[in-house]
Amino acid sequence: MSHNDLQPAFKIAEVVAGLRLAREDWRRSQHRTREPGGRELPSSEVLAEILRQLRGILFPMRLGPPDLRQRSEDFYIGYTLDQALNALLPQVKLELGHTLRYAHLSPHEIELRSHQIVQAFAVELPVIRRLLDSDVLAAYRGDPAAHSVDEVLLCYPGVLAVTYHRIAHVLYLLGASLLARMIAEIAHGQTGIDIHPGAAIGPGFFIDHGTGVVIGETAVIGRNVRLYQAVTLGAKSFPTDGDGQLKKGLPRHPRVEDDVVIYAGATILGQVTVGQGSTIGGNVWLTHSVAPGSHISQAHTRENGELLDA
Amino acid sequence: MSHNDLQPAFKIAEVVAGLRLAREDWRRSQHRTREPGGRELPSSEVLAEILRQLRGILFPMRLGPPDLRQRSEDFYIGYTLDQALNALLPQVKLELGHTLRYAHLSPHEIELRSHQIVQAFAVELPVIRRLLDSDVLAAYRGDPAAHSVDEVLLCYPGVLAVTYHRIAHVLYLLGASLLARMIAEIAHGQTGIDIHPGAAIGPGFFIDHGTGVVIGETAVIGRNVRLYQAVTLGAKSFPTDGDGQLKKGLPRHPRVEDDVVIYAGATILGQVTVGQGSTIGGNVWLTHSVAPGSHISQAHTRENGELLDA
Amino acid sequence: MSHNDLQPAFKIAEVVAGLRLAREDWRRSQHRTREPGGRELPSSEVLAEILRQLRGILFPMRLGPPDLRQRSEDFYIGYTLDQALNALLPQVKLELGHTLRYAHLSPHEIELRSHQIVQAFAVELPVIRRLLDSDVLAAYRGDPAAHSVDEVLLCYPGVLAVTYHRIAHVLYLLGASLLARMIAEIAHGQTGIDIHPGAAIGPGFFIDHGTGVVIGETAVIGRNVRLYQAVTLGAKSFPTDGDGQLKKGLPRHPRVEDDVVIYAGATILGQVTVGQGSTIGGNVWLTHSVAPGSHISQAHTRENGELLDA
Amino acid sequence: MSHNDLQPAFKIAEVVAGLRLAREDWRRSQHRTREPGGRELPSSEVLAEILRQLRGILFPMRLGPPDLRQRSEDFYIGYTLDQALNALLPQVKLELGHTLRYAHLSPHEIELRSHQIVQAFAVELPVIRRLLDSDVLAAYRGDPAAHSVDEVLLCYPGVLAVTYHRIAHVLYLLGASLLARMIAEIAHGQTGIDIHPGAAIGPGFFIDHGTGVVIGETAVIGRNVRLYQAVTLGAKSFPTDGDGQLKKGLPRHPRVEDDVVIYAGATILGQVTVGQGSTIGGNVWLTHSVAPGSHISQAHTRENGELLDA
Amino acid sequence: MSHNDLQPAFKIAEVVAGLRLAREDWRRSQHRTREPGGRELPSSEVLAEILRQLRGILFPMRLGPPDLRQRSEDFYIGYTLDQALNALLPQVKLELGHTLRYAHLSPHEIELRSHQIVQAFAVELPVIRRLLDSDVLAAYRGDPAAHSVDEVLLCYPGVLAVTYHRIAHVLYLLGASLLARMIAEIAHGQTGIDIHPGAAIGPGFFIDHGTGVVIGETAVIGRNVRLYQAVTLGAKSFPTDGDGQLKKGLPRHPRVEDDVVIYAGATILGQVTVGQGSTIGGNVWLTHSVAPGSHISQAHTRENGELLDA
């Protein structure tokens, strides 16, 4: 068998046909007719670039371009902001075009709504910056290993995750929930911290280490709350409707009040409240509300009773 | 001390010599003679690009290039598939050349086997697409936060991990287990979900959140199984041979039957079976088999007995 | 409303002004006067590229460029090392300029110290290579799924994390602790393994799977230690000074002696010692020292008493 | 004077203001009101990429991507063509929007015309390929230094210039004369051959060496014509209208009939005809028509009379 | 002979040694001692990028980024200008460090002079813009093929060459003559138009087609001058000093007064003056001054006497 006999063996045309059949079956099952337009969905790559720009806009001298000087900050921010918003606009249009495809909106109405969303988003950026400043201070004050506020901003995955969350949350509130979710997953992929963009989080929020943290869609978190790795603020069970379909969007996650600390591995499930100033110990499994000022810990952290030294 | 005095200080030549000695010691210890050829091992960067192409091939209008139109789907898929397979072929040859280096195969035999692997891989792509469609539907149906099947495909790290797993598993079965493992680690790095490519997973598989999930090499998972973050399907202990060396490749992981749900943080170890339709609660530690229809939960999730309110 | 009416709506200038106010408030609150210089902080992007170069320098035929041949290894290493050190130098200067900004050092003194750090770092590279060889062997011997030492080097996130840690630890000891921390977070982002660069780790170290591992700044780990995913070597509580400020840098993490194995999910907190040859079981919560040769496991892993089959 | 004294010296804001004044003066002088839209003109960079794609489409196995195989030619061409046409469409719209900005066309009409132009352009591509095949053969037959038709296609600047001209000429005829001109200048920049896209050129056209060739807008060239470097087919004088403004677009360049050869440096000016089968010698200056079969040469090439050997 | 026998054949080390000997001979012959510093000379790649930025700064809506909008022009210009000047500064320092290496300047003095040059350069940019506007108008008015001033700016190589010349000329006057020359050669490479940066050129300058134009260092050109391709404004002979070395920098090129037109291929040599309003015909060879209002043409363009029709 010669080299030439081998080469043509990849059955490209057959595989292309097989994939076409699979797509057609899917589209039929999803009641999607063949449409002439281009790609229908936003792009994570585009969003990642917009996020890179927004981080520079929010913290120009620390996360902006290496050759930036203070005298040119506003020029840099103005131009980069214009780029970022112009890049965001078609992504918003793609989302609205997709999610509202059964709403019979005209292209002009989608254009108009998209503009309003981007415009409203831009106005929130100074607010986001001030919130993030409070988060950076909280992290610096809460971690004995932190040497400076700048180290915190540069290094801490918790700060990165909260930066992206605060951006995503604004988009979520403005109705661009798919973009918001995509941004949350970009943060999740980079940090292992999974915050649903619907979660409402007060200022001075700090997550240390962070890998494995999960915060659900309807969670509400107060001021100056601190979380460690692998903390879950989740739902307990999912109500279904008469057809056995999940009911979507109902409140189902914890409310964490101001000044709460939740240690690594703690799991808090359902629409419970953790009262102001409480401390939840490591690995605690909590499915009921606790009063303000509570200190909850797992038995074995106190007694070590079940540790068997063999 | 002038600027010029400082500059030449990096002792490049000495460090180069020190590194050469370290490499020579390693090669001697591993009985590797000096060979004239080029890099001997596959490249993660090349695989990552192939994966990017395969995701576009599998879901052209959702994960393909932004300017794609339905009228050109087949052109895009055919050309990209040709590129991807031509890029995969030398990687397979590198793996076979490496893993079979003591098998005294001729270059032609390695070429021939590599072609067969790539060819067989290509033919599986439509099957993979159909399996992934079932996974996407399962995710959409299982998560109250999901608004559309498209959001699931774009955002969910569990779907990304399963996509890469299904690709890696085919390569694993075809004998390219190093490439398969490299692909699994690319997925692990992006999602925090660590599925060994040897694991056999049925259709309709959904992992929510996912960070910290570990699924071992010989795990077997049925249809419509759902997992949450930090679930481990691991091995209990590793048998060793007479020389104290680990015996490699033996079955040592759980079998999970159809319609099982395993909640966050559960750990299931060893060659146990989780019977059809069972539910394993959060943080459960399970090292024996459970019958179909079982509902297993940790004591404290029921009684909260060990939660001490201090 | 026409297309043209929509376009100018993004209020760039207003947002620029709002962001300027937020920055000025921050700088005032942090007592930072307006300075004419450029960006003050090191760059993660530059460090990531330096790390890419260093991995190639350390393992040229396995992680270096695809077209490298053994006959040219030293040329490649010498040139790439020169590039990497020249790129590292300005990053060290940025760190020293930042952290020593109240120390009234002359630019020449900063230049001199930076040179000394980079020079001392370079000399450690052969040592790092030999340590990493021991880590690779430990991983190969410890995992029944590993087929070759090369697979371990290419695929295992634990090996990647330890590679970056060993680099970061040298920089930490040399006084470039911000760069060290940034490198640690690059590794954390890629692997989910969070090792503080201050941790001292002996040869033959292996972390399997790894997602969720946290190792604190003052942890000390002996020879041939093996860890699994989600293991925490953390601090128990943070002492504060008279003003309620955290005291920074005190020893507060575990000491793990030679030949210890710590299974997934175990949490070890505080300045405790795990004696040589001990085994710590999965999910164990440990806050006291254990003697050499101990086998610690959680009760339920022995008795399953609290698993309720409903 | 310290480093810090130097840094802020670049007067960015002043220069920005000076440039703004200059732009405003220009816009006023050109009666251009301030408009809210984006960049108004096509992009040479985009056109250069489209040309790169078109060359691959026209000659896939010789100028296409290195990894292309014949079995995938049509996939490659179909997908690349779709990309190229989708990239061309907005460029055509930019041109029409610019050149027809006083014609009060609706956006829809511009969209419609642009589609028609791109569609008509695409249909011409097979015709262009056949013409270029005739040009390649003519070059191969006309140059004793050419070893193969493939060398001609890969190396000859004359072939590159004619490839771009045939593309530009189709766009010129379809009404996209600005894009056509931009393409001609891309060719001019790469080859030193300046062919106005309006020139009509028959099959079998060959320019050897080519640097300095200029062919004017209304030139007409027959079949199998051969030109050497620095040949000019230019206009003699430019008629002006009553206001002293140049009259634009009138025929003013030579007609060169079939089978003519024009040697290096010859200059032919005005609406003259070079009859079929004529030969025009090097450096000849010609401003009248010559009959078919003429052999024109400069005196000194025959007599060398004015060469003075000092 | 096996594959492995072939591979090591490239004698890298020998060639490296041969090249080292050649460099050492060169450095010895040029009296250059071995120095520890980095690359000593400016970079054409860096200059090309700076030129790309400057073209956008000068004509933002026509040559700037595609997504620019008028509302953000000043942000874009301010930020890009800051980048361009910061990139230019080290290039100026490299030039001064090189050309003044025997002048025993301190690094601080070179830094200071470099700042002054860059600062003075920036201030000239609005002047350059206004001159270029006059050039664009001249081109539009002078070419019957031009449809709009914008087409002229986008397409005409003469306009590109003059843009780069006006930038280079300012740098030449400020003492950065090596950078100026490098810029001139970038323009020459792109357009075939070779203008020495020393040449002084008035407003309203237009070169049509342009390939082969050469304008010498000490040429002086008035207002509203028009040139065609292959025109030379050169030197007649080079005076040498007593040692037979060329005397460098003396005036030796033509002076062209206002409103002169010089047709293609004309050669004007030496320190002659072409009086105001003169016309120099195609291919004319001129080595003496001509009075204002002269119309010079070659005999054969009038009489065709030496054209022999064979």
Next chain:
Amino acid sequence: MSHNDLQPAFKIAEVVAGLRLAREDWRRSQHRTREPGGRELPSSEVLAEILRQLRGILFPMRLGPPDLRQRSEDFYIGYTLDQALNALLPQVKLELGHTLRYAHLSPHEIELRSHQIVQAFAVELPVIRRLLDSDVLAAYRGDPAAHSVDEVLLCYPGVLAVTYHRIAHVLYLLGASLLARMIAEIAHGQTGIDIHPGAAIGPGFFIDHGTGVVIGETAVIGRNVRLYQAVTLGAKSFPTDGDGQLKKGLPRHPRVEDDVVIYAGATILGQVTVGQGSTIGGNVWLTHSVAPGSHISQAHTRENGELLDA
């Protein structure tokens, strides 16, 4: 007509079919059967990158990477040379596979010959460097506008063209004439200087300005020859064989002896000899040999007789 009606209008499939027919006609006319392999011809892009590397290898501190230091020159050269030769090898194989496709060589023989060519090429690099040093000195000594040898190397297109020519000429002599020709055209495109790689050129060669220079395949040029722009060393007529086909490869271009100067625009045609030390004036048209020491000029440069001042 709606937006959607417009979109599908590009008739991709029809154009693809039309292009396929055109290719099939071409292949039939060229007697090329359908073959399964990949692209058959070398790549200009790859060659351009190799040339970039070779320039750095030849002149590391002046044309190499900006961050290079003398202490690392040999590391840089060794590694880059290895890269360049490894990149050149497959290009040589592509050429030999193409040009020798009727010679029935085995793949192994082509591999062997290709290795020999690359090996022999590498050995010539120090020779090329020394020749180029002589060229740089000649340029510096011959141009009153040159301020330093380094300016000459950085800026002069003549030096770039000769650099590429000396590389191409070695490949031409070694039998890789297609690659040689492609390199010559890369130089031609960048400089407007068209030197056939077959031309034999002695040391100390200098071309000033250069645009429009053409030097033919069988030209022979001695030591210390100087040329100006638009000089042609061409062939007079092309002998044909009995079938009217051009005879390829016969000597047909001028021989220029040592120390000759040829001024701008001179045309020298045929197998004539320009004797040692001669000067050929601007625009001279020369088709016979001239004795050593001749000074040839065109009549009008002496008498201006035919310049008519109208």
